Amino acid sequence: MLGIGLVNMLVALDQTVVSTALPSIVAELQGFQFYAWIASAYLLASVVTVPVFGRLGDYFGRKRFVIAAVLVFTGASVLCGLATDMRMLAIARALQGIGGGMMVGTAFASIPDLFPDPHARVRWQVVMAAAYGIGTAAGPSLGGWLSQHFGWRSTFYVNLPVGALALYFIWRHLPYYRRERHGAVKIDWSGALLVALVLGGFQTLIEALPKDGLTTGNLALAGAVAVLAAALLICERRATHPIVPLDLFRDPQLVTLFTLSTLSGFVMFSLIFFAPLLLQGGFGLSPQSAGLLATPIAACIAIGSVINTRIVVRLPRPTLVLTIGYSLLVAASAALAFATPRTPHLWLEIAMSAVGIGLGFILNNLNIFAQEIAGRDRLGITTALLQSTRMVGGMLGTSILATIVTHSYASGVSDALQTLGPKVATQWLPRLSDPRVLVDANLREAMLGELHAAGLDGGALVDATRRVLVHALHIGIGIAGCAALCAVYLVKRIAHIRFRRAATAPNRQAA
Known part of the structure; x- marks a missing residue:
């Protein structure tokens, strides 16, 4: 271990x-x-x-x-x-x-x-x-x-x-x-290649759509991914030893757990990615202060896991821990979505701690529950699919929310600059619509000097863009909270899970 x-x-x-x-x-x-x-x-x-x-x-x-x-x-x-x-x-x-x-x-x-x-x-x-x-x-x-x-x-x-x-x-x-096998294993190399192409194409599509939109190339890529996914289904139905056993997806309990894993990745990576931007770019905190406020997320994952080990095996319905974990993510997302620069730092640290403890309740239990349902012959692929769906959820979360936040921020900055006239808006929109200017002190100081030389109140403009960024990030974090709320309701679809004592150990050979 x-x-x-x-x-x-x-x-x-x-x-x-x-x-x-x-x-x-x-x-x-x-x-x-x-x-x-x-x-x-x-x-x-x-x-x-x-x-x-x-x-x-x-x-x-x-x-x-x-x-x-x-x-x-x-x-x-x-x-x-x-x-x-x-x-x-x-x-x-x-x-x-x-x-x-x-x-x-x-x-x-x-x-x-x-x-x-x-x-x-x-x-x-x-x-x-x-x-x-x-x-x-x-x-x-x-x-x-x-x-x-x-x-x-x-x-x-x-x-x-x-x-x-x-x-x-x-x-x-x-x-x-090594589990006992009867007969030779015929490795499903075609299925492995198709899995790689489908997941790789899907990730490339997720990254390309927010950047370029529905271009001809992206539409062609989406069509290719759909064709490859259909080919994968046909291949895995025919394979004697499939890389992805399709019967896993006939079990509604496992499908629910895979969906919950996707949602957990969506929420986790979204909060980890956007919370520091909210603290630095939106609230104007230094990188060191923002880092200290975000530290409880990582520390409390371990704390949540320790608490989980004490309570989950004693609960008559172990899935209650998942409900508590996702509810903590909902509460933390709501707290961050309504936070302002005047919010006490203690309140922000409590919200970050709730994220960490919630993830500590969720991540390990998804693995354990799925392993109990799948059985020993499919432990590896079930655990791997949980990790893959979590990463796909993270890609979806960061990509979708980045698109929404970027468009909302650019639109808000444009509206704010229009009040100063079209000429000023055209000149300064490209610079102010990049959130890096709110995070990088050197870029910000250089731009403030240029704004002052142009006869504009640079401090007021920066404050206005910060408010726009906070509003845009509130929308993104709120969507992450809605994803966590959906997970709270999905947990109810998992049937009662009972932790069974193992009667025998698997076959062990000398290393």
Whole structure:
């Protein structure tokens, strides 16, 4: 469990440390047109590999894939640190994403192998939550410190000691579990390829639509994704050992849990992405102050998980914990959607804490409930699909809300500038409609000087744009709260789940 926890920390650290170092990376390597690909290449590669290796782990055992995942991930981290241009870095990040997808698809599913008894599994999930919380909380400050003192390349090399420790514990201590099979397994390579193409095309479409709209290329991409999805259904119906067993989607309980996982990703990534922008851009707080106010999200995920382990196995209806978790997300979203610059910081910290505790109640329980329903033969693919749907929900949330916030903000700034006359609006709209000017102090000071030289009250204009940004973000966060409210009602569709004591352990072979 230490090895699996370190794998979880490795993923969390990489996501948060690298995001902090991105401005330094672009400044040195240039190639701003590839900026988005540093994140997108990793996400795309991980999304398409999670379900594939989750299913392969069901067939052939997970230990070899977890070891391979750590080796690929840490090796790709070295390549990222050695990158000489943005193209090489994007390719290395894609390789890193393959390793990350392998880790998520196999390491998480190793937990029910180790602990068939769900009561023990619930208690040990604290290790996962603590590792993720530490990685998420330490990542931003660690990334900034490393970039400042040792350069951006060191933010990739920090994965090496964590990866080495994870590799040692997994290689030395993780047993090799392999379920008994009758007959040879015919790997569904066609299904694996179609899964990768469908998920990859869907992610590309999600990212392209808000940016370009319904262009001919995007419509063609949407049609191609639909055709590939139909081909995947046909392929999986015919496969003797399908990568994605379609009978999973005939179980209404699992479909509900997959939907809840999508909604949890939608809400979680939306709040994590937009709450700091609200604090810095909308309320004018410094990055350090905003970071301190947002820290409770990561810390309270672990706290919520600890509380969850104490209560979920004792409840006559364990799904009540999901209802409480999503209700906390609804309350936190409502608090942030009505927050103003005059809102006490303590109130904001309570809202951030509610987000973290709510996620601590939700994330682990979705895995455990789905594993109880799916059965041992489908642990890997079920756990992998939960991770994939969460990532897809995160992509949908950030993409949809970013489009709504951007359009609402640009429209509000345009209306505010029109009161000063069409000439002023035409001249200053491109500068003021970029929210970076409200976050970056250097950009803001330079623009204030230009506004003063033009005879305009720069301070008043900045204050007006802040109010417009706050209003736009309130709309986005409110939509995230509505998604959490939908999840509250969906939880009622899950039938009663009973934690059964495991009678026998799975087949174990020597590593």
